[in-house]
Structure formats: C-alpha cells, structure tokens
Amino acid sequence: MARYEYGGDEFIFVELSEAMSLETNFQAMAITKTLREGKLPGILDICPSNASYMIRFNPDIIHPDELISKLKELDQEVSLENFEITARAVDVPILFEDPWTHEALMRFRDRHQDPTATDLEYVARTNGFQSKEELIKAITDSPYLVSMIGFVPGLPWCYQMVPNEQQIEAPKYVRPRTYTPERAFGFGGAFAVIYPVQGAGGYQLFGTAAAPIFEKEQRLHDFKESMTFPRQGDVFRYRSISMEEYEEIRSEVENGDFRYLTKEITFKPQDVLENPKAFSDSVLRRLYA
Amino acid sequence: MIKVINPGLQTTVQDHGRIGHYEVGMPPSGAMDKYSYLASNLLVGNKDHAAVLEITYMGPVLEFQQDVNVAITGGEMPPKINGQSVPMWETLAIKAGDVLSFDFIKQGARVYLAVAGGIDVPLIMESRSTYTLCGIGGFEGRALQAGDELKIGGENESEIAVGTRISDELIPTFSKTNEIRVVLGLCSYRLTEESKERFFSIDWTVTPEANRVGYRFKGERLNFVEREQPFGAGSNPSNVVDLGYPIGSIQVPDGVEPIALLNDAVTGGGYATICTIISTDLDKMAQIKTNEKVRFVAVDIHEALEIRKEYQGKINQMKQQVLGHKGGVKNG
Missing domain, CATH: 2.40.100.10 (Cyclophilin-like)
Known part of the structure; x- marks a missing residue:
C-alpha cells in the first residue's frame, strides 16, 4: 500500500514500496508522467524516484489534501499495461x-x-x-x-x-x-x-x-x-x-x-x-x- | 556598478530561487530568509524576484560607482555609509563614491542588501541565484571576491522615497534559543517511539557545519526500529531505498546527528527523513548560528497552513506600508 506523507506545507512524498523493484519504479514513472500531462495548477516540481515520488506544490493554489486525493485516484487509474516509455x-x-x-x-x-x-x-x-x-x-x-x-x-x-x-x-x-x-x-x-x-x-x-x-x-x-x-x-x-x-x-x-x-x-x-x-x-x- | 573592496565571509548573489528543476537534482538555492529578502527588494521598489546580496556572518566592504537606493534587512549587522551608521529596514540613498561597510553581526546570521534595479548577473535556468557546489549562477558561480564588479539591473518597478521603513512590529526578532516547527512524517516510522519523543523534547545545538547546504545538530543518539532492511536500501538501519528529500527535511544518518537540508542541499539520497521544517520557519533557521540551541516543535498540516497565512498577512502588511505609505513610518 502506498503511503502519502506531508513534507512540510509544500511537499507531498509518496512511498509506493519500501523495497526496490523494477515494477515499483515503472509505477512511479507512470503516475508522475500522467500527473505531468494533467498540468494541474499549483504544481512546482514532479520528482519520480526509485520506489517513491515527490511533488512540490504551492498550497495557496492547491490544498495538500486535494492533491493527495488526486494522487490516490491516479494510483488507481494508471495501468502499466497501457504505459509506453x-x-x-x-x-x-x-x-x-x-x-x-x-x-x-x-x-x-x-x-x-x-x-x-x-x-x-x-x-x-x-x-x-x-x-x-x-x-x-x-x-x-x-x-x-x-x-x-x-x-x-x-x-x-x-x-x-x-x-x-x-x-x-x-x-x-x-x-x-x-x-x-x-x-x-x-x-x-x-x-x-x-x-x-x-x-x-x-x-x-x-x-x-x-x-x-x-x-x-x-x-x-x-x-x-x-x-x-x-x-x-x-x-x-x-x-x-x-x-x-x-x-x-x-x-x-x-x-x-x-x-x-x-x-x-x-x-x-x-x-x-x-x-x-x-x-x-x-x-x-x-x-x- | 558596485566594486567589491572586501567580500566578507561569504557574500553571494541570490534571488527567489531556481524553482522547477528539482527532478534533475537541481536544488533551488536562493535567499535563505525569504521574508528579509522580500523586505529588502520592497524597500527599493524592486520586483519580487530581483537578485540581492546575501551576506553571512561578516559583512563586505562595497564601493558604489553610481547613485542608487539600497536597503539592508535580515539579521542585525549595523551598516555604515562612509563610516556613518545608517539604519537597517529602511530605504537609503547612496551616492557615487560612497563606501558601504558593516559592523560585527549582533543578532541573526544573514543580511540582505538590495539595490534598486537588482544585481545584474546572467539568468541560469530562470534564476540568478548562486549555487556554489556546481559553480552555477550568481557572479561567476561563486561567492564574491575582492575586485569583483557587480552591475546593477533594471528590475525595479516603483519609486520608493528615501527614509521609508518597515515598522518595528514587522521586523523579526532573534533569540539564542529557537523553536523550529516541523511536520512529522516522511519516513518517521523508522524511528523508535522513544527516539521520536526525545527528538522533540531536547535542546539541539547547532554544530559548525551550518551553511546554505544544511545545518547539523548535536544532542543525543536516536534509534531506529529494528528490521530486515528492504531490498536495495543498504545495510544501515537509517538507510532507505534512495528517495527524494523535501527542502527543510531532517534526516539522522546512522542515528548520530540530525541534519536539516536547506536551499543548496542534495535533492535525494538513501537516508530516512523524519520530518520537514515548515516553509515559514526556514527563514528562522537561516538566522540561527553555530552553538545556538534549537527545539523542534511538531505541528500538523492544518497548523502549518494557518501559520503560512499569518506569514503572508505580514508580508501584505509590509507591502501596504511601503507601497501604500499606509501606516509606514517616514523619517524626516
């Protein structure tokens, strides 16, 4: 299960897994790519990492909890089967x-x-x-x-x-x-x-x-x-x-x-x-x- | 043009920061105390993002070769023009040939010097901020040296009368013991409950390793929950599979000394992060010196957002004072 964490008032950190695997990395890549294409207002940085990813945002534009809901939706929607790199x-x-x-x-x-x-x-x-x-x-x-x-x-x-x-x-x-x-x-x-x-x-x-x-x-x-x-x-x-x-x-x-x-x-x-x-x-x- | 007679301990060109390149490992750099930075630009009529000089611990000696308005904010480091004391947090007029110098720092750690028009250095990835580790931005990618000549730019948008100043209640105060508010989280599950409790209940002492990259603290050892390390994490209990580090996040490599990552820090790595300093308190962190004490205080996200609103309220008040001359104090 993914963990959604506040990194102060400007970051959300999402850990998809504690362990490294190719599959987890592809999942992080797919979610962050979809998020990037969505051009959500208030997003400053989208940083995919090994088994996790991190977003920097402006909380005056998008509330962190709204962003987390959006990320949870993406986690459900994104499928590796349709994901082409x-x-x-x-x-x-x-x-x-x-x-x-x-x-x-x-x-x-x-x-x-x-x-x-x-x-x-x-x-x-x-x-x-x-x-x-x-x-x-x-x-x-x-x-x-x-x-x-x-x-x-x-x-x-x-x-x-x-x-x-x-x-x-x-x-x-x-x-x-x-x-x-x-x-x-x-x-x-x-x-x-x-x-x-x-x-x-x-x-x-x-x-x-x-x-x-x-x-x-x-x-x-x-x-x-x-x-x-x-x-x-x-x-x-x-x-x-x-x-x-x-x-x-x-x-x-x-x-x-x-x-x-x-x-x-x-x-x-x-x-x-x-x-x-x-x-x-x-x-x-x-x-x- | 401004000629650097003596650079001070570490004086760099900084602006709002190089934002939006974190995913390639580029930290934002930029002014560490954003409130003082904004105030300095405001007092000389600059745009919000204009580049200023960030002065650390010991001030430079600068010779101005043109008439220009300046403002000095941040920690308390009494400035002088041609040897005569002048106030901080106030719009000052400088004449060609004037020399600006500083007394020893009395409070805080960093001072901001804005000149009307901003410091003109090339934009690198949309920012003029100096990132010395990679030699990018600012004046030739480094701290100022004697003999450097700084150009003044055209980043000003309003005329501010000489003598305009920020009222006392909007000027930050400094203390030798500091409360820094953090949101607990990230990989805090790695710490034992006892260590989490200790983290918030002891006074941490700032070590000599306290700079734009980060601050390291001495206190006591913290312990991690024992586990079989997940695949790819590395063998130390403080290790995790390498991940992104939020700006202001705190990690405790091997449980020995907590490190708060700041403007020029590494953007990711393999140590468990346990909490993040809230954005408003990064300004406070920037004004703390080696050997001073820090107490970390946990706030939740809602409190953090409330504090952020109050902070923005103060900035708006400051803008009204300076730009609207409403309640602003003017000297004769």
Missing part, C-alpha cells in the same frame, strides 16, 4: 579500477567495511563472485534502467534489468567519504551511479566514466538542451573500456567532439518484467547495430 539506450564507457577512484578509496579505508580489500574485491566477495573480473562482467552484461535523478544535478540512479536473484547489492560506506572524484562510477544498495561532480559520497567505488554526465558550460552536443544528460527511463549500458580508449574519449571531450552513442527505444514495462534477459539482449542489439 520512449527513452534512449545509451552506451556509457567506464574505466574500471582506474587510478583516480583507487586513490580516493584507499584514502578512506578507515571508513570502509573491509579496510584490507578494494571496494571491487569486497563487493565481488559479498555477492558470491569468484573474482572481481566476474563482478565487472555481471555489471556490464545487462543494461540498467535510470530509475531516479538527483542528489546533485544529473546523478543517475541505475537499476539493472535482470531477474531479482541476479541483482547485485552493496552496502554504502560505514561513514561517507568527504571526497569522491568527478565522474566516479559507484555502487550502493542496488544502484549503480555516476557522480557528476567532485564531492562527498558513500557508494562503493569501482571506476570512472570517461565522458561527463553534467556539463555546465553546455559545449558538448549532448548538453545543448540541458546541463544534465541522464533522464529517468533511459537505459544505460555500462561498457568496460581500456585506458587507451579512455584517453581517446577524454581528448574528444576536451575538443568538444564527443557524443554519446544513443538509440531511441520504445518499450512497455511488461516487456522488461516478463523477460528481462530478452529485453536486455534486444536493447543491446539495437544500440550496437
């Missing part, structure tokens, strides 16, 4: 075990569950993989749904489109780091993220993304419309790259020539929920066709 499949190149996140994670060993291992070794072990290479393979084999954006501008929470028993789970640091390099690729809870800018952070650090996901100067093609690249509903495929390819991409970024490899895709939640493997394979075929 148009999004981008994106190739996201990652240099695993890079020198920059390695330096950062070594500096904060005293805040980690296992000071004697690296973050990648630790998570490989706790998820039952034989080696860190096997963990990297699992991370890069199947694509992720961008299930939420936030924390700082553009940070994508990414949830892998695999059956529940194959989900990778990782604890967050015991105490958060005060430093995380820009573009760090991390994992916490059931989510993979890229940190858009340097800052604090508590996710396990596995690598660095070669290309930015936030660009305030808006020089690159992918940032012409927005400083932030990821959009909820996008499907990201994290691809392991060599240092050589990393450096090539970095110079393309510097020159202003870099463009993400993307393909527009349209899908229904049922396609993913019924057979995540078949869906993943078809997305990857289309992306790299």
Whole structure:
C-alpha cells in the first residue's frame, strides 16, 4: 500500500514500496508522467524516484489534501499495461579500477567495511563472485534502467534489468567519504551511479566514466538542451573500456567532439518484467547495430 | 556598478530561487530568509524576484560607482555609509563614491542588501541565484571576491522615497534559543517511539557545519526500529531505498546527528527523513548560528497552513506600508 506523507506545507512524498523493484519504479514513472500531462495548477516540481515520488506544490493554489486525493485516484487509474516509455539506450564507457577512484578509496579505508580489500574485491566477495573480473562482467552484461535523478544535478540512479536473484547489492560506506572524484562510477544498495561532480559520497567505488554526465558550460552536443544528460527511463549500458580508449574519449571531450552513442527505444514495462534477459539482449542489439 | 573592496565571509548573489528543476537534482538555492529578502527588494521598489546580496556572518566592504537606493534587512549587522551608521529596514540613498561597510553581526546570521534595479548577473535556468557546489549562477558561480564588479539591473518597478521603513512590529526578532516547527512524517516510522519523543523534547545545538547546504545538530543518539532492511536500501538501519528529500527535511544518518537540508542541499539520497521544517520557519533557521540551541516543535498540516497565512498577512502588511505609505513610518 502506498503511503502519502506531508513534507512540510509544500511537499507531498509518496512511498509506493519500501523495497526496490523494477515494477515499483515503472509505477512511479507512470503516475508522475500522467500527473505531468494533467498540468494541474499549483504544481512546482514532479520528482519520480526509485520506489517513491515527490511533488512540490504551492498550497495557496492547491490544498495538500486535494492533491493527495488526486494522487490516490491516479494510483488507481494508471495501468502499466497501457504505459509506453520512449527513452534512449545509451552506451556509457567506464574505466574500471582506474587510478583516480583507487586513490580516493584507499584514502578512506578507515571508513570502509573491509579496510584490507578494494571496494571491487569486497563487493565481488559479498555477492558470491569468484573474482572481481566476474563482478565487472555481471555489471556490464545487462543494461540498467535510470530509475531516479538527483542528489546533485544529473546523478543517475541505475537499476539493472535482470531477474531479482541476479541483482547485485552493496552496502554504502560505514561513514561517507568527504571526497569522491568527478565522474566516479559507484555502487550502493542496488544502484549503480555516476557522480557528476567532485564531492562527498558513500557508494562503493569501482571506476570512472570517461565522458561527463553534467556539463555546465553546455559545449558538448549532448548538453545543448540541458546541463544534465541522464533522464529517468533511459537505459544505460555500462561498457568496460581500456585506458587507451579512455584517453581517446577524454581528448574528444576536451575538443568538444564527443557524443554519446544513443538509440531511441520504445518499450512497455511488461516487456522488461516478463523477460528481462530478452529485453536486455534486444536493447543491446539495437544500440550496437 | 558596485566594486567589491572586501567580500566578507561569504557574500553571494541570490534571488527567489531556481524553482522547477528539482527532478534533475537541481536544488533551488536562493535567499535563505525569504521574508528579509522580500523586505529588502520592497524597500527599493524592486520586483519580487530581483537578485540581492546575501551576506553571512561578516559583512563586505562595497564601493558604489553610481547613485542608487539600497536597503539592508535580515539579521542585525549595523551598516555604515562612509563610516556613518545608517539604519537597517529602511530605504537609503547612496551616492557615487560612497563606501558601504558593516559592523560585527549582533543578532541573526544573514543580511540582505538590495539595490534598486537588482544585481545584474546572467539568468541560469530562470534564476540568478548562486549555487556554489556546481559553480552555477550568481557572479561567476561563486561567492564574491575582492575586485569583483557587480552591475546593477533594471528590475525595479516603483519609486520608493528615501527614509521609508518597515515598522518595528514587522521586523523579526532573534533569540539564542529557537523553536523550529516541523511536520512529522516522511519516513518517521523508522524511528523508535522513544527516539521520536526525545527528538522533540531536547535542546539541539547547532554544530559548525551550518551553511546554505544544511545545518547539523548535536544532542543525543536516536534509534531506529529494528528490521530486515528492504531490498536495495543498504545495510544501515537509517538507510532507505534512495528517495527524494523535501527542502527543510531532517534526516539522522546512522542515528548520530540530525541534519536539516536547506536551499543548496542534495535533492535525494538513501537516508530516512523524519520530518520537514515548515516553509515559514526556514527563514528562522537561516538566522540561527553555530552553538545556538534549537527545539523542534511538531505541528500538523492544518497548523502549518494557518501559520503560512499569518506569514503572508505580514508580508501584505509590509507591502501596504511601503507601497501604500499606509501606516509606514517616514523619517524626516
């Protein structure tokens, strides 16, 4: 059962489920999309998140209880069967075990569950993989749904489109780091993220993304419309790259020539929920066709 | 043009805020004490959303290179023009060549300086507010530095006579012990009943970590209800599946120190939020300093909306005083 909560006098927070699942995320996406299309007066922000969503509103225009009734109606009306998502499949190149996140994670060993291992070794072990290479393979084999954006501008929470028993789970640091390099690729809870800018952070650090996901100067093609690249509903495929390819991409970024490899895709939640493997394979075929 | 001789501790350009981009993780930024912000703009005849300077703890030294009306509101930080004391909460005339400076702060934490026409910096996502974490907005995305030159814009819409001031009963008062009203909820079910009760019954002390991002409080440890963590939440009992954080929401990572998230805060994350400061009391929060005490008081949504109405009533009264000169006090 969904919980409807007041966040002071200007926010409503709706928790659809305490646990994460693809289905719950699709439900939050469907409700918030319908709400957005309804153009209800007095709504300032509509923020879909992983297993919940949040609305900022002006209570002088719409009473919070009226808004909650409206949201409860939507919860009943919205059906995943008729919900179609148009999004981008994106190739996201990652240099695993890079020198920059390695330096950062070594500096904060005293805040980690296992000071004697690296973050990648630790998570490989706790998820039952034989080696860190096997963990990297699992991370890069199947694509992720961008299930939420936030924390700082553009940070994508990414949830892998695999059956529940194959989900990778990782604890967050015991105490958060005060430093995380820009573009760090991390994992916490059931989510993979890229940190858009340097800052604090508590996710396990596995690598660095070669290309930015936030660009305030808006020089690159992918940032012409927005400083932030990821959009909820996008499907990201994290691809392991060599240092050589990393450096090539970095110079393309510097020159202003870099463009993400993307393909527009349209899908229904049922396609993913019924057979995540078949869906993943078809997305990857289309992306790299 | 205004030349920055000395920037003060942290002086930033702020306006009403960058609203409507929360879903991509963009916090609103903007003036933290909206009441004082509005009052400053009102006194110089600016539009409601004009950009002003938000001054924190220690004031800047500014040299004006043109004649312009200004107004200073917020916490009590006695201002001086060319070394002569001038009042706050009043329309002041500045002449080209005048130097505006400030004494040490006596009460509150933040002061607002509006100039007629507003501070002219580029609009980024419909706002001039500075968001220093990402280097966006304001003057080159950062706090002011010595040598900066600020342009004055054209965001004024009415002529306000020099000497117009806000009457005393509409000027906020400050105290070393503060009551901040919150609506309990969000993920408050995660706290034990005893910890919920303790949260509202002890005095919390503001730590040195108190800035535009948020305020951290010291008091005592709070405990979470034991449970098997839901899938995707992470292992700490204070963790939840990452969710959106309302502005003004309070979380207690690991149960150790509550953090109130403010204008430049992160927009979401994986810690259980337990309550939200009501919008009117965010202004009060902005004027609280390190080492001061805060007591949280629970109100329900109906009380919160009543308080909001009273607050708007005061703003309307202030507008009438200044724009209508009805009951407004004028100096000779």
